[in-house]
Amino acid sequence: MKHVLSAAAFAAFAIAAPAQAFDLTAMSASERTTLHSEIRAYLLENPEVIMEAVQVLEERQANQQAQSDEDMVKTNADALFNDGYSWVGGNPDGDVTLVEFTDYRCGYCRKAHAEISELVSSDGNIRFILKEFPILGDESTLSSRFAIATRLVAGADAYKTAHDALITFKGNVTPKSLSRLADKLGLDGTAILARMNSAEVEQEIAANHALAGRMQISGTPTFILDGQMLRGYVPLASMQQLVAATRAAN
Incomplete structure (x- = not known):
């Protein structure tokens, strides 16, 4: 669940952030620290975003499982x-x-x-x-x-x-x-x-x-x-x- 929340938190921040391209691998250590602080501050102010992202993730996984099940039924x-x-x-x-x-x-x-x-x-x-x-x-x-x-x-x-x-x-x-x-x-x-x-x-x-x-x-x-x-x-x-x-x- 910890990994799901971490992924959901970053996804929530990315969705909420301005639509501009940036390369994470090109960021300096100080830029990464700043980004992490901003993500943390944003999520503390908007904790409901995490649960919304988790819900979207769970729905997506359920849909993928249902499609996989349907494919297995057809095959067998x-x-x-x-x-x-x-x-x-x-x-x-x-x-x-x-x-x-x-x-x-x-x-x-x-x-x-x-x-x-x-x-x-x-x-x-x-x-x-x-x-x-x-x-x-x-x-x-x-x-x-x-x-x-x-x-x-x-x-x-x-x-x-x-x-x-x-x-x-x-x-x-x-x-x-x-x-x-x-x-x-x-x-x-x-x-x-x-x-x-x-x-x-x-x-x-x-x-x-x-x-x-x-x-x-x-x-x-x-x-x-x-x-x-x-x-x-x-x-x-x-x-x-x-x-x-x-x-x-x-």
Whole structure:
């Protein structure tokens, strides 16, 4: 923050100063001292200029990040929206697509779960895609392996059932607890657990991690709403507004 303020302070002084060219490298030591004193005096008299400059800088950085995110979405569109394996729910023909990178042990993913379900179901025209992205340790990886294996063994509907159970699961995630969960959900736990370490499961998790790396995604939840990246939890009301804005822009 110190460097940001220093840069902003000098930029603020340069903007406020008369529009005349001068070469800083050609200034003498005494001229530099005088300039520094004038900058300091100006900023002490007009401290609001610093905050104005910081605000402009932050807005510029945010715009640059948004443009970078949009470019990454375009470059990785097929992997994001049509990878051929990620679970697709909501309205498959919806006019807006929402992708979520999720980790079952992530507190904010759990917080977002009910709200995203409400968003998708109440809207009725959102194509919703889930990306298994375990990053919080062994229990996260076991959970994702179980979910993917469930889809491979029992299909998309069973996957969603397992996903909803895992995102609300309390207690330690172990092969034994997953076997009990499978029984509770009426699934073939033996077949699912046998599939968890298969090449298909391994490849899907690896592909999602590689995609996240290309997208500069390091946390969960991360959402992609058409061309916009939303890093972190977004409250339901805000997400509804973003969906509406996306439709208006299309």
